[in-house]
Every structure is written in structure tokens, then in C-alpha cells.
Amino acid sequence: MRKGSINLTWLAAKIGATRQIFYPGRGNPEVHMLLAILNEYLKKSISTLPGGAPPNIENSRLQTELTLIKQENSTLKQKLRSARHELNMIHAGGIVLSDRS
Incomplete structure (x- = not known):
């Protein structure tokens, strides 16, 4: 995570793309929707940690x-x-x- 959401550089490296596809106005709208869902999931996962502690x-x-x-x-x-x-x-x-x- 970076600044409260998924690290875009890390994610781009994992899927073999540049992080530019995640920025508004670039890439597929479905990618942006999946990124929003992933960030929401991560926020919920962190809130279930003891004391809501970050990783x-x-x-x-x-x-x-x-x-x-x-x-x-x-x-x-x-x-x-x-x-x-x-x-x-x-x-x-x-x-x-x-x-x-």
C-alpha cells in the first residue's frame, strides 16, 4: 500500500503494464473500476486488523x-x-x- 491505497507501481509490475493505465483519462474504464474495488477491499481488510493497524x-x-x-x-x-x-x-x-x- 502507498498513501492509503494500493501501490500502483507494484500492481503495474505484477500485471506487466505501466502504472499510467491506472490514471484518470488513460486506460480502460474497467481497469479503473477494478482498481476502486481492490482499494475498497484493502481498506476493509486493514480495518479488520487489530486496532486497524496498517501493514x-x-x-x-x-x-x-x-x-x-x-x-x-x-x-x-x-x-x-x-x-x-x-x-x-x-x-x-x-x-x-x-x-x-
Whole structure:
């Protein structure tokens, strides 16, 4: 959540779109209606928490950081596999075509 409603940047990333589709005058009217329903649901969910407490912001930040670290880890693993393949090709006397700058 951000400022009392769903975080549009997060939601856009989850559905593979830009957050611009959520702004008035842009995107499908059905998207705006679904967003309003989702925000209403979130407000009701928060009000049922003990004392109406908002979700733990620090936990949300840690979850975001963890997601970014997982993405970076995946990218680095892919680069490592590529480097291992190139090394194996060099040892085998094969042709190495590198797309790195």
C-alpha cells in the first residue's frame, strides 16, 4: 500500500503494464473500476486488523529488497552460465561468439 491505497507501481509490475493505465483519462474504464474495488477491499481488510493497524512498512520494504536481490541473483547466475559455456568452448577449441561489449 502507498498513501492509503494500493501501490500502483507494484500492481503495474505484477500485471506487466505501466502504472499510467491506472490514471484518470488513460486506460480502460474497467481497469479503473477494478482498481476502486481492490482499494475498497484493502481498506476493509486493514480495518479488520487489530486496532486497524496498517501493514508493517518495514516488512514491505524488506520484501521489495528481497525481490530485487532475487532478480539480481538470477541475472548473475545467467551471466555465470554464459561465461562457463564460453570457457568450455575455448577449452574444446570451439568458436566463441560473444555478445558482450
